[in-house]
Amino acid sequence: MLTLAGFDTGRIRNKKVLLKDFVSGTLEETDMLVETSSVKLKLPEDSNGVLVKNIYLSCDPYMRGRMSKPLFRSYIDSFQPGSLMSGFGVSKVIDSRHDNFREGDLVWGIIGWEEYSVISSPESLFKIEHTDLPLSYYTGILGMPGLTAYAGFYEICAPKKGEKVFVSSASGAVGQLVGQFAKLMGCYVVGSAGSRDKVDLLKSKFGFDDAFNYKTEFYLNGTLKRYFPEGIDIYFDNVGGKMLDAALRNMKTHGRIAVCGMISQYNREEPEGLNHLMNLVTKQVRMEGFLVNDHYHLYPKFLEMMIPLIREGKIVYVEDIIEGIQYAPSALAGLFHGINVGKQVVKVQRTKLYDSYAYEYESLYT
Structure with a gap:
């Protein structure tokens, strides 16, 4: 008993x-x-x-x-x-x-x-x-998504001050951090999200320079040209599919794409194909997929950066x-x-x- x-x-x-x-x-x-x-x-x-x-x-x-x-x-x-x-x-x-x-x-x-x-x-x-x-x-922020954002942005994207950064699914667990990391680097940052409230959150809470609701944009190539008239230096991809295809058309020469996830494809029986991969060649773009599993050795270094930023209110979540x-x-x-x-x-x-x-x-x- x-x-x-x-x-x-x-x-x-x-x-x-x-x-x-x-x-x-x-x-x-x-x-x-x-x-x-x-x-x-x-x-x-x-x-x-x-x-x-x-x-x-x-x-x-x-x-x-x-x-x-x-x-x-x-x-x-x-x-x-x-x-x-x-x-x-x-x-x-x-x-x-x-x-x-x-x-x-x-x-x-x-x-x-x-x-x-x-x-x-x-x-x-x-x-x-x-x-x-x-x-x-x-x-x-201090677990797997935080380390994913850190490794993907700093290790894979190798950002430089003043670069133009696009983040998809930007209000999610990873995207909201990537955008803030980019702003701390002195980059121009635009994010996409799935509602007006999320777009407002990106701009008012996370400090993105701009953001758009992808559900109300019917020509993503034109949308990205509007926000990045000179092209994108870094695309942090969380969604894949049509958004990735549009980003490929708008990358700058020597741009970098970190492929973190493809949430737009996970429920599909047949994944969407990409039509503009040739831009990787003509613009000499580096596109790299990555797994956080390969970056756990960076966790102490990640905490060393993140803990003070959180305590000082320089990063919000x-x-x-x-x-x-x-x-x-x-x-x-x-x-x-x-x-x-x-x-x-x-x-x-x-x-x-x-x-x-x-x-x-x-x-x-x-």
């Missing part, structure tokens, strides 16, 4: 998000299922892992690719039908059999989409040292936080319907109006 005194050795409810089946077409909330199981709050003696209580889950566009039937070898395995989904998140260690972690440590990294996770190989987890900043930041793991499916699906504003985060537990002791008591018996 479970008792409060036996909390550390008993079992506790564990809500989790499963993939129903391989997804074809646009991702919907109903493609996922929330189930409840239980987990033991103590690791076996022979374990070399950690048991964590998950605090925040990160909703990221790349997860859509993991939900499709694997038709070719990718950089990350697909979820299997009926299996637990996983992604980046923030957690607290509640039991550890690993020498590098102890009870109470706060960490971020790949975790299960569930209330509690057993991480058998915790070497990939990052300890959170700067706990004075919001923990949710480690799903975004917008999050869209949904509370309750049961709403994780709708939050993830919302990315592909343009619902979120800023970085989409799921807070695993809904905010309680009473103290943590009462919360633990409720968790044991519900």
Whole structure:
């Protein structure tokens, strides 16, 4: 029988998000299922892992690719039908059999989409040292999206002061940071987004020089010529498709394109082709895709730059936080319907109006 005194050795409810089946077409909330199981709050003696209580889950566009039937070898395995989904998140260690972690440590990294996770190989987890900043930041500005923006802009794009920079999906988790990095470099920056409110946010909150709603622009080549009459030095691509094709036509000689993602293509059965790749040759443009996995060695250097910028208010970040793991499916699906504003985060537990002791008591018996 479970008792409060036996909390550390008993079992506790564990809500989790499963993939129903391989997804074809646009991702919907109903493609996922929330189930409840239980987990033991103590690791076996022979374990070399950690048991964590998950605090925040990160909703990221790349997860859509993991939900499709694997038709070719990718950089990350697909979820299997009926299996637990996983992604980046923030957690607290509640039991550890690993020498590098102890009870109470706060960490971020790949975790299960569930209330509690057993991480058998915790070497990939990052300890959170700067706990004075919001923990949710480690799903975004101080986590994988932040490092992605940093590596993609500074390492791949190699920016110079005064250059003309275009960022697509600019109000998202990565794009909002790329634009601010570019402004700190003294660049001219234009972003695209999917609503008037997001366009206003880019200009008023993130300091973009200009922005446009791609949904109301019917000739993207002309749109980019309007904002970049002399051409684009750097295009940070998050969407692919027609936007990438238009950018190729508007690049300057020796321009650079960092291909971070292609969210416009993830729900398509047949990806859109590109018609203007010859511009890579005639304008000597360098276009390079990249994965954040190759840049984790830069994380200490990244933090060294970012922490002071955040504390001094020189970099700002917008999050869209949904509370309750049961709403994780709708939050993830919302990315592909343009619902979120800023970085989409799921807070695993809904905010309680009473103290943590009462919360633990409720968790044991519900």
